[in-house]
Structure formats: structure tokens, C-alpha cells
Amino acid sequence: MIAYLFPGQGAQVKGMGEGLFDEFPALVAKADAVLGYSIQKLCLEDPAKQLGQTDFTQPALFVVNALSYLKKIRETGRKPDYVAGHSLGEYNALFAAEAFDFETGLKLVQKRGELMARAAGGGMAAVLGLKEEVFREVMEKNKLIELDVANFNSPSQIVISGPKDMIEQVKPIFEDAGARNYVVLNVSGAFHSRYMENARQKFEAYAASFEFSKIKIPVISNVHARPYKQQDLRSTLINQIVSPVKWSESIRYLMGKRITQFIQIGPGNVVAGLVNAIQREAEPLILTEAEDRTEQVGEGMSKETLGSDDSTSVKQQVPLPKPEHDVPASGKRFTAESLGHSEFKQDYGIKYAYLIGSMYKGISSKEMVVKAGKAGMMGFFGAGGVKMDALEEAIKYIQKELNRGEAYGMNLIHVPDHPDIENNIVDLYIKYGVRNIEASAFMSITPSLVRYRLKGLRRNEKGSVTPQNRIIAKVSRPEVVEAFLSPAPQNIINKLLAENRISREEAMMGMEIPMVDDLCVEADSGGHTDHAVAYVLVPLMLQMRDEAIRKYKYNKSIRVGAAGGIGTPQAASAAFILGADFIMTGSINQCTVEAGTSDEVKDLLQQLNIQDTDYAPAGDMFEMGAKVQVMKKGVFFPARANKLYDLYRNYNSIDEIDRETKHYIEEKYFKKSIEQVYEDIKAYYPPEIIEKAERIPKRKMALIFRWYFTYSTRLAINGDKKNRVDYQVHCGPALGAFNQWVKGTALENWKNRHVDDIGQKIMAATAEHLNERFKALTASLTI
Structure with a gap:
């Protein structure tokens, strides 16, 4: 069993790649075209002394590592059983696993290097000779909350990141604690830490346009020290920028896989030296058979990888929690009020498990939200694109009209290019005590979301953490669902704590709850859409929800609703039968009296x-x-x-x-x-x-x-x-x-359509439809 390991930044040296460039002229020409300069000249001659600069170092190392790998394969005729890379080297590991081609990998690395090079004011240092438990005691005892762990290189070598002045000041602290050496690294920024969040967000936007292929060789990720999961490839690669490199645990995992040869591919011998240290100082990480099988299936490996017996290629099915829906017993019937999750309705103080989703520019208007609240539903104001003064006036209007505890919510839409907009809106929501938000278009968890979620956390009489700010996230991608089902990212919590935007108590309690109270699965819909299919999404999200509750041992359920394509009782019935705890409508509310758009648009929509x-x-x-x-x-x-x-x-x-x-x-x-x-x-x-x-x-x-x-x-x-x-x-x-359903009735004309009437009619007709289907299905049962 062989593992190929690729080095990262720090392995660069003038003259690296000598002989390789002549062997792969086509790839070298492609690299020159992407980069806009001669990669061969940079690596072999470095005439402008740029090889040590991050934005030049990273592309150069990627190219040399990639050509070294291709030469190794050409010489041996054999691919490795596993691959891994230290920080930047992980891109070469993914290239070796055919997750992307050479040009794609180089473009990603070029952008990564460019963004990381812009980071200023940060530094890094290697702490040598302290075991991890001692290191953590030092951090906790001295309250070094401004520092993050960047690399777990070996059991006795840990790299920290943080503000440059802080990195220099803490040297005596670690030396007094017994560190053999404390080495300040020659880098331009605080890499692999919370301080790279801006770079991560920009890299996420850039990487969104690239497509990835199926992983052909297991790649051990720096973030998790476990094999990449195909469905999480993009998010894992993006989060690597702000996450610590778990190199020691990665090698221990490979040791547990009976790897007999660790071969460094690329310049220098830093990675090989770390492997030797880990093998001397640590034991293999041995997984149980069940853990191993679960991880392999999670990687998307073929049945042949796991064995030909079907019984070994499928995860053991874990019983799902008992549904909380009010299912009619013999002689009873569904009603509009009984549909949906009873706890969900109780938590939000609503009569119907029916929500009205936000539509930007205030199209889901303040009048619409008030109308829904007074009818025992909950509507979300469309805050996207609304100016701050108008948004503030909308909040005041809604709170004045719904002054008896009726439910309402506001939208928070992700603004990737302008995080300050998100922050300003959250400031407004916190100021006015807005307790329910609909988070939409988020591709990852952002500081503004975390701040809203953690603000005001407290413990109840049973000791459980209780949030005062609820989030219902509209989702359609598994990797986004996973992020929302998890506690707030530690790096973001640390950043907010360091900025005094949350308290230490809120930071600690934030690790005990998920980022959301509820998820709303968004199938193919109006506006932003991933063209998803509800029949596929809802069961998957329910499964992911149940797995997250078991994994994190949450003491409260997370409800899963359905949105997209719901305009008739039959569609709503399908959502509830799939297991949805509530439904959310959108497009049908745009063609109502309360919608904040023009009559001309409504005339067109009606047709x-x-x-x-x-x-x-x-x-x-x-x-x-x-x-x-x-x-x-x-x-x-x-x-x-x-x-x-x-x-x-x-x-x-x-x-x-x-x-x-x-x-x-x-x-x-x-x-x-x-x-x-x-x-x-x-x-x-x-x-x-x-x-x-x-x-x-x-x-x-x-x-x-x-x-x-x-x-x-x-x-x-x-x-x-x-x-x-x-x-x-x-x-x-x-x-x-919906237009076809109401044809020939008073609701055919949009001037007779009101959001509360529509909601009540859909829920009542859905209950009746389910009663008919329930009766028809039970009539065919044999005893």
C-alpha cells in the first residue's frame, strides 16, 4: 500500500523542476498561458526574486508537484492507493485523483495565492516540543484568544496564526511552558486561520464557476483528516483556507490503513521529515469496521472498492425519529390545522404549518406579512435590495400591526460581494428584536449569520441552550445543509469573540446548538434556483437532519419544510407525504393584492x-x-x-x-x-x-x-x-x-386574491385531498 504526499508552501527552492519542463512542453505552455509568465524561468532562474512571494510560490509549486507526479506515474506505471497534500499540496493530491485537470487546478491555485498574498498584518510561528494537550493548556491559561492553530504538523510541532505583533509577543509564554523552540515564520499573513475569512469568501465566489469530476483515488483532506467526500469536495477545498491543517492526524489515518510506503512527490523533504516524526511519536489511527465502511460509502466509492457482497456496500439503516405529525386514527380526519409538525406550530405560535416565503425588493410586502400573521401563518418580508431606511420602516410597521404575539419574519439574503450589507441588516434586526429570519442564497455560514444566531443565547432551567433568534434556512445543496445543521464554525466564533461582537458565554453556548432551528428545502422555484427536485431533496435532507441530531446530540428536533412548485393542494399533499414538517409558498403570492409589485405585472402573472x-x-x-x-x-x-x-x-x-x-x-x-x-x-x-x-x-x-x-x-x-x-x-x-386550479372561481382575478385566503384554502383543500387518498389507500389493504 502506497501513499503519495505533496508538499506545500515552504518547499519552494530556486532550481526546482529542472529537467521536468522539457519532458512536458505542452503542459508548460498551458501553464505559461494561464499565468502570463514563464513558469520555467521563475522556477529555475527566479530573475526578479519572486519565487518566495505567495502569489508566485503557490502556482510554481503546483506546477512542479504536478509534473513530478506525472513523471512518477510514467516511470512506475502504477498509481498510489492514497494521496494527500500539505496545505497547497492538497490541490496536487486532488489533481492526482482526477478531481480536476491541470489547467483548472492551476487557475484555482493562482487565485488562492493571489488572495492569500493580499492578507496583511498577520503572522505565523512554529511551536516545537510541546504536546497538543500542553499546548492547549497554555492557550487557555493565557487567554490567547487572538491566536488560531494553523497546522498540526506532528505530535510535537504545532503552527499558530494571528496578528503579527501578537505572534512576536507570545514567544516567551511558550518557551516558559517548555517549548524546545519557537520559530517565527517568514510569511505575509495569518494563513489557515479566521483572519483569512475574507480570502475564503472571495475564493468561494471564484471557485463557484468550476466543475469537479469524480475522485478516482482517495484524497485525505487537511480539514477533516479523512478522505474527501465527493459531495463535499467544493466546500472542503474552500474551507481549507481558514481551517487548520490536520497533517499529523492525516498520516495517522493512513498508518491505520496499513500504508507501507509514504512517498513525497515534489521538491524538498519537509513532508517526508514530518512523516518520520509522526511515525516515531504517534500510533496509527485505527477505525472500527463500521466507521470504516461508513466513510468509504460516504466517499462515493464503487461497490467493487467495498467488495461484491451487497450487504457490505450499504450503510446500516438507523431508525428515524417518530414523526410529530398528527396522523388521523381510524374514524378521524386531517384538518388544515392538524397538518405539519405540532412542535413547529407551537414554537412559532402559528395555527397552520404554512409559511409565505420572501420575495426581494419588498414584493413580499409588509402588508403581506401582517395579513399572514393575523391569519395564523407566518410571512417573511422581502428585505433583499431594500434600502436600510425603508427596511427599518417596514419592521416598525409590522411590529405595530402584529402586537399580540402573532408570528412574522424578515429575510436575510447572502450578499457575497458586500458582507457589510449583511452586517448592517443584522444590526437592524438585533436592534428591533426581530426573532425570526429566513436565510436565503447562502453557500456557507457567514459571520453575520453567526452573530445573529448567538446573540442572546441563554440556558433554561434544565441547562439546555435556548436561542432567542431563530433561523429558517432555505437550502437546496447538501453541503450547505450540512453547514447549517452543524454548530457555528469555530473560526467565526473566535473572530466575533476577538472583536467583542459576542460574549464568551455566547461563544461557549454556540457550540451546543445547530445554526438553524429549521430547514426549508427549496426545489425548482421562482428566482434563484438549483433546478432541484423535491422528491429527491426532501428525503435526503430528512436523513441528513437525523444524522446531525445523532452526531451532535442535540436536545431539540430540527424541522424540515418544503418549498418550490407548491401552488395546488395536490402539490402540498405530496410535500407532507414526503415527510415535510411545513410548507412554504412563493410565486403564487406575487399575484395577490398585497404583493409589492405593479398591477401591470399582476395582470401578466394572472395569465x-x-x-x-x-x-x-x-x-x-x-x-x-x-x-x-x-x-x-x-x-x-x-x-x-x-x-x-x-x-x-x-x-x-x-x-x-x-x-x-x-x-x-x-x-x-x-x-x-x-x-x-x-x-x-x-x-x-x-x-x-x-x-x-x-x-x-x-x-x-x-x-x-x-x-x-x-x-x-x-x-x-x-x-x-x-x-x-x-x-x-x-x-x-x-x-x-395555481391559475389553473382557481380557474372559473372568484380567485381567477388577482384583485380577489389575498394571501391569507389563499393559504387557508390550500391547507383546507390539502387536508381534504389527503383524507380522500388515505381512504382510497386503506380501502385496498388486506388483513
């Missing part, structure tokens, strides 16, 4: 059928290629939006586009010149955004095209009749189904 929606680029995630589902009947927006994205993909600047095409866009799309559009942009965006656009022509083109998305939304909300064809209206097929 939709299920086939009258399409997919278009998302304006807020334009460069990433994210999609939203929108109305297509009667408008040109989907076609025009997709045309703009095609131009963005095919050209590097607005100036490259031919004159005729630009003139057509100005006349038909923008109704003004591109120069005028750019002047509008300059007046809106902060100077640093404009400065970047001036330096990067493709970024400037993206801003110009994104203007159209803001413009088209404004046209729709304002009801601009002259430019109706450019309306951008987020909508899913559920509205088309």
Missing part, C-alpha cells in the same frame, strides 16, 4: 400557465453564471438576459463587441448609450469597484450588463407600460398550476 417560465442569468451573480427562473410570457427579458451573458462569455471587453451589436443593445435593451449606462454605474458604486472596473475590462463589461438586470426589475415593480417587454419577474411554474 400564466405552467410552461410560461424560463431561466435567465441572475443579475446579482452574473459573472458566476447562476440562474433565476422568470416569467417569459409576454416579455423579452429571458432572451435578452441570456444574450448579454453569451456576450460576456465570448468577449473580454465591451470594446471587442462589434458596433452593430452594441448599437442594438443600446437601442432595444438599455434605451440609452453604453456611456450613459456607465455614468449611472459610476454614480452608484463605491470608488474601489469603479477603480477595479477601469483596470479589468471584463469586469467593466459585467457591471454594464448587470445594470440591465436592475433596470428590468425596476421597470416591472414600477409598472412601466412603455417598456413592458423588458420586465424581469421572478416566477416558477407553481403560479401556472
Whole structure:
């Protein structure tokens, strides 16, 4: 059994890769094209003394490691049984496992190095000669909360990260505790720590546009010291930037796998030296047979890897918790009030397990939220894109109208480019005591979410942690679900604690509860959507929920609801039968009296059928290629939006586009010149955004095209009749189904549609439909 190990930053040396570049000329040429300079000249000659700079070091090491691996395979004709890499080297391990090709890996590493190089004011130091338990005692005793562990390199070598002045000040503390040596490292930032969160967020946005392939060789991750799981590949790689490198545990895991040869691939011998130290000082990490089988299945390995016996290739099924739904016994019937999870309704003080989801720009209006609350439901105000003063007024209005304990919530949408917007909104919610939020479009846990969740934590009379701020997260991806089902990330807690944004007590209690009270599975829907299918998502999320409760030993259930595609009683029935604890509607509420959009939009929406929606680029995630589902009947927006994205993909600047095409866009799309559009942009965006656009022509083109998305939304909300064809209206097929359901009734006309009436009618009809299905199914039972 052989494991190949790849070194990370620190292994670079002038002259590395000599002889390799001539063996792989095609890959070297590809590297030069990606990087914009000669990789061979950098590695062999380093004429400008750049090899030691992070943004040059990381691409150089990736290339040399990759070529070294390919040469090794060419020479031996055998691939390893396992691969691992120290920090940067993990990208080479994933390349060896065919998770991505050479060019993709190099682009990711180049961006990673660029972002890490920007980190300033931080430092790192190696603490030698202290065992981990002694090291942790020193940290706790001296309250070194500003420092993070960056690397567990070996049982007696731990690397710390933190503010540069702090790194230098604590040297005597560790030396007095018995450290054999304390070495301040020559690095530009506090790598693998909470202080890299900004780099992590930007890297996450960049990595979102890349696709990954199936892992062919088990890769041991730095974050978990266990094999990568295919479904978690992207999130694990992203979080590596802020997580400690668990190198010692990774090697112990491989030792437990009976690895007989650890072979370093790449320059130097640092990794090989660490392996020798770990083998001397630590025992193999031996997993039980059940643990091992579970991890292997989790990796997405083939049945052949596990053995041909089907009984060994499937996880043992663990009984799921008993449902909390009120299921009718013989002679009883479902009612609108009995549907859903009883504890869920009790916690939120609602009569129906029915929520009204948020729609941005206040389309799910304050009037809509109040109407739902007074009817025993809960609605969420669409805070996305709403200015702070208007958002504050909405909160005041809702709290004034719902002053008897009725339920209401506010939306918190992820804003990847502007985390300050999230923070400001959370400040407002905390100030006004908003207790329920709907978290949407989050790809990972952010500091603003953690701060909201942990603020005001307390223990009840039984000693259990009780949050005062509830989060219902709208989710459609397993890796995001896992993050929300887990306690708040330690690195974020540490950061908030160091900034005095939470108390030490809140930080400690935050580790005992999940990030959410409830999850809402979002299948194919209006607006941002992953095109997911409810029949697939709901059972998976229920399983993940149950596994998380067992894993973390939570003392309270996490409810799972369903959203997307729910516009009829039959669809709602399907959600409850799948196991949903509650349902959330969206598109159908946009065509109501209370919706905060124009009558012109409502007139169009009333005419939709299920086939009258399409997919278009998302304006807020334009460069990433994210999609939203929108109305297509009667408008040109989907076609025009997709045309703009095609131009963005095919050209590097607005100036490259031919004159005729630009003139057509100005006349038909923008109704003004591109120069005028750019002047509008300059007046809106902060100077640093404009400065970047001036330096990067493709970024400037993206801003110009994104203007159209803001413009088209404004046209729709304002009801601009002259430019109706450019309306951008987020909508899913559920509205088309609802229109067909109410055809021939008073609700056919949107002017008779009120969100409370719609909710009550759907829940009542759903109960009746379930009663009919229950009766039909039980009638066919044989005794």
C-alpha cells in the first residue's frame, strides 16, 4: 500500500523542476498561458526574486508537484492507493485523483495565492516540543484568544496564526511552558486561520464557476483528516483556507490503513521529515469496521472498492425519529390545522404549518406579512435590495400591526460581494428584536449569520441552550445543509469573540446548538434556483437532519419544510407525504393584492400557465453564471438576459463587441448609450469597484450588463407600460398550476386574491385531498 504526499508552501527552492519542463512542453505552455509568465524561468532562474512571494510560490509549486507526479506515474506505471497534500499540496493530491485537470487546478491555485498574498498584518510561528494537550493548556491559561492553530504538523510541532505583533509577543509564554523552540515564520499573513475569512469568501465566489469530476483515488483532506467526500469536495477545498491543517492526524489515518510506503512527490523533504516524526511519536489511527465502511460509502466509492457482497456496500439503516405529525386514527380526519409538525406550530405560535416565503425588493410586502400573521401563518418580508431606511420602516410597521404575539419574519439574503450589507441588516434586526429570519442564497455560514444566531443565547432551567433568534434556512445543496445543521464554525466564533461582537458565554453556548432551528428545502422555484427536485431533496435532507441530531446530540428536533412548485393542494399533499414538517409558498403570492409589485405585472402573472417560465442569468451573480427562473410570457427579458451573458462569455471587453451589436443593445435593451449606462454605474458604486472596473475590462463589461438586470426589475415593480417587454419577474411554474386550479372561481382575478385566503384554502383543500387518498389507500389493504 502506497501513499503519495505533496508538499506545500515552504518547499519552494530556486532550481526546482529542472529537467521536468522539457519532458512536458505542452503542459508548460498551458501553464505559461494561464499565468502570463514563464513558469520555467521563475522556477529555475527566479530573475526578479519572486519565487518566495505567495502569489508566485503557490502556482510554481503546483506546477512542479504536478509534473513530478506525472513523471512518477510514467516511470512506475502504477498509481498510489492514497494521496494527500500539505496545505497547497492538497490541490496536487486532488489533481492526482482526477478531481480536476491541470489547467483548472492551476487557475484555482493562482487565485488562492493571489488572495492569500493580499492578507496583511498577520503572522505565523512554529511551536516545537510541546504536546497538543500542553499546548492547549497554555492557550487557555493565557487567554490567547487572538491566536488560531494553523497546522498540526506532528505530535510535537504545532503552527499558530494571528496578528503579527501578537505572534512576536507570545514567544516567551511558550518557551516558559517548555517549548524546545519557537520559530517565527517568514510569511505575509495569518494563513489557515479566521483572519483569512475574507480570502475564503472571495475564493468561494471564484471557485463557484468550476466543475469537479469524480475522485478516482482517495484524497485525505487537511480539514477533516479523512478522505474527501465527493459531495463535499467544493466546500472542503474552500474551507481549507481558514481551517487548520490536520497533517499529523492525516498520516495517522493512513498508518491505520496499513500504508507501507509514504512517498513525497515534489521538491524538498519537509513532508517526508514530518512523516518520520509522526511515525516515531504517534500510533496509527485505527477505525472500527463500521466507521470504516461508513466513510468509504460516504466517499462515493464503487461497490467493487467495498467488495461484491451487497450487504457490505450499504450503510446500516438507523431508525428515524417518530414523526410529530398528527396522523388521523381510524374514524378521524386531517384538518388544515392538524397538518405539519405540532412542535413547529407551537414554537412559532402559528395555527397552520404554512409559511409565505420572501420575495426581494419588498414584493413580499409588509402588508403581506401582517395579513399572514393575523391569519395564523407566518410571512417573511422581502428585505433583499431594500434600502436600510425603508427596511427599518417596514419592521416598525409590522411590529405595530402584529402586537399580540402573532408570528412574522424578515429575510436575510447572502450578499457575497458586500458582507457589510449583511452586517448592517443584522444590526437592524438585533436592534428591533426581530426573532425570526429566513436565510436565503447562502453557500456557507457567514459571520453575520453567526452573530445573529448567538446573540442572546441563554440556558433554561434544565441547562439546555435556548436561542432567542431563530433561523429558517432555505437550502437546496447538501453541503450547505450540512453547514447549517452543524454548530457555528469555530473560526467565526473566535473572530466575533476577538472583536467583542459576542460574549464568551455566547461563544461557549454556540457550540451546543445547530445554526438553524429549521430547514426549508427549496426545489425548482421562482428566482434563484438549483433546478432541484423535491422528491429527491426532501428525503435526503430528512436523513441528513437525523444524522446531525445523532452526531451532535442535540436536545431539540430540527424541522424540515418544503418549498418550490407548491401552488395546488395536490402539490402540498405530496410535500407532507414526503415527510415535510411545513410548507412554504412563493410565486403564487406575487399575484395577490398585497404583493409589492405593479398591477401591470399582476395582470401578466394572472395569465400564466405552467410552461410560461424560463431561466435567465441572475443579475446579482452574473459573472458566476447562476440562474433565476422568470416569467417569459409576454416579455423579452429571458432572451435578452441570456444574450448579454453569451456576450460576456465570448468577449473580454465591451470594446471587442462589434458596433452593430452594441448599437442594438443600446437601442432595444438599455434605451440609452453604453456611456450613459456607465455614468449611472459610476454614480452608484463605491470608488474601489469603479477603480477595479477601469483596470479589468471584463469586469467593466459585467457591471454594464448587470445594470440591465436592475433596470428590468425596476421597470416591472414600477409598472412601466412603455417598456413592458423588458420586465424581469421572478416566477416558477407553481403560479401556472395555481391559475389553473382557481380557474372559473372568484380567485381567477388577482384583485380577489389575498394571501391569507389563499393559504387557508390550500391547507383546507390539502387536508381534504389527503383524507380522500388515505381512504382510497386503506380501502385496498388486506388483513
